[in-house]
Amino acid sequence: MAGSTMASKCPVRSTGTNEFPVIDFSRYENDPHSVSSEIFDAASQWGFLVLKGHGIPKEDVDEMFCLSEQFFRQPQKVKQEKWLNMKGQGYDLKESVIGVHEACCFGNVADANLTSPNFSSWWTPERRKRIEQFRSKCQLLSNKIFEAIALAMGLSPSTFIEAHSPHKEPGNALRLIRYHPLAAPPDPKFPRLCEHTDWGTMTFLFATTPGLEVRTPGDKEWVVAPVVEDAIVVNIADGLALWSGKALKSTLHRLSWESVPFDRERYSMAYFINANADAPIKILQRASGTGEGMLRFVETPLSMSATFGDYQAVRVKMIEKHDTHITEDELRVDPKFLEMVKNIGVAHGTGLSVEEEKAKEEADGLLDAAQVA
Numbered sequence: 205m206a207g208s209t210m211a212s213k214c215p216v217r218s219t220g221t222n223e224f225p226v227i228d229f230s231r232y233e234n235d236p237h238s239v240s241s242e243i244f245d246a247a248s249q250w251g252f253l254v255l256k257g258h259g260i261p262k263e264d265v266d267e268m269f270c271l272s273e274q275f276f277r278q279p280q281k282v283k284q285e286k287w288l289n290m291k292g293q294g295y296d297l298k299e300s301v302i303g304v305h306e307a308c309c310f311g312n313v314a315d316a317n318l319t320s321p322n323f324s325s326w327w328t329p330e331r332r333k334r335i336e337q338f339r340s341k342c343q344l345l346s347n348k349i350f351e352a353i354a355l356a357m358g359l360s361p362s363t364f365i366e367a368h369s370p371h372k373e374p375g376n377a378l379r380l381i382r383y384h385p386l387a388a389p390p391d392p393k394f395p396r397l398c399e400h401t402d403w404g405t406m407t408f409l410f411a412t413t414p415g416l417e418v419r420t421p422g423d424k425e426w427v428v429a430p431v432v433e434d435a436i437v438v439n440i441a442d443g444l445a446l447w448s449g450k451a452l453k454s455t456l457h458r459l460s461w462e463s464v465p466f467d468r469e470r471y472s473m474a475y476f477i478n479a480n481a482d483a484p485i486k487i488l489q490r491a492s493g494t495g496e497g498m499l500r501f502v503e504t505p506l507s508m509s510a511t512f513g514d515y516q517a518v519r520v521k522m523i524e525k526h527d528t529h530i531t532e533d534e535l536r537v538d539p540k541f542l543e544m545v546k547n548i549g550v551a552h553g554t555g556l557s558v559e560e561e562k563a564k565e566e567a568d569g570l571l572d573a574a575q576v577a
């Protein structure tokens with residue numbers, strides 16, 4: 205389990221945009237090959253990048269932050285009218301080893317949040333409509349990035365998109381987050397947000413103030429991700445690390461009390477992208493003998509057949525057992541499959557190459573992949 209208080213006592217270096225990958229996506233249409241290879245390089249070395257020129261209007265992002273602030277300013281009783289459910293909809297409050305923050309999460313298939321009964325009465329039809337319109341813009345952007353990544357890997361452009369229909373469960377989730385101020389220092393065991401890797405396929409992070417800490421390539425140190433105006437932080441999550449045979453990296457990240465002290469607040473928004481529950485898990489591998497500067501990945505057979513839905517159910521169980529309003533019954537999964545996912549080594553975030561990772565696994569025995577997301 206992550207969230208070690210030891211690590212959070214170490215000083216955390218700030219990074220500049222000359223070190224952390226920053227990519228201007230407005231060049232993609234005219235120059236798809238070089239932009240997609242920049243994205244692939246950042247995603248395989250850092251697992252994180254800052255994306256400028258992404259096309260989501262600034263006014264829309266500002267409006268989402270405005271809704272978020274208004275909602276979190278409501279009395280606690282109003283906010284917690286509906287707690288987060290299994291469809292990733294509702295209010296979530298964490299003060300535990302997972303972290304100290306509150307969130308309102310809009311998950312499930314496109315437009316499901318227009319009518320879901322699992323939101324506080326504060327969320328009027330008009331406000332829900334704006335949320336769904338924003339989710340739809342994020343979803344269209346995610347398709348473009350998936351296309352770019354497929355292009356860089358020598359795959360059909362629709363390879364990842366086909367497994368990400370917005371009309372299929374579990375859908376993508378927009379999580380409005382507030383790291384709330386506390387009246388007194390927290391329990392020393394609680395981090396602001398524990399070290400974790402995300403468990404979907406890709407995540408967009410929106411923030412106007414720094415605080416997000418990321419492990420550098422080679423897993424050497426924590427650095428604070430730079431905040432670039434009107435840009436989005438994009439990170440690869442475990443599902444895509446698994447799918448790409450770990451060519452794309454799912455990197456550990458967190459928030460420490462040094463970054464967001466107990467008496468301060470910070471707002472952010474995370475858009476978690478998930479593969480469709482019925483999409484079969486596939487593993488890609490780099491094909492040998494491809495030309496200079498060209499990558500080509502091919503599918504390799506998987507020892508047991510499983511879907512992303514099987515995988516997601518297991519990851520939810522790994523996370524939600526810590527503190528939750530979800531019952532044990534709802535979290536029931538096949539114990540054999542749970543064991544397989546724990547041992548598969550997807551939630552790695554170690555910064556090691558595939559070969560190094562393999563050698564380490566052999567040396568250490570099977571990795572415990574039970575990172576929380």
Ligand SMILES: O=C(O)CCC(=O)C(=O)O
Binds near residue numbers: 411474
């Ligand atoms: O708030 C942030 O900047 C990061 C949030 C995050 O990593 C998460 O919710 O998974």
Ligand SMILES: [Fe+2]
Binds near residue numbers: 400401402457577
């Ligand atoms: Fe995360």
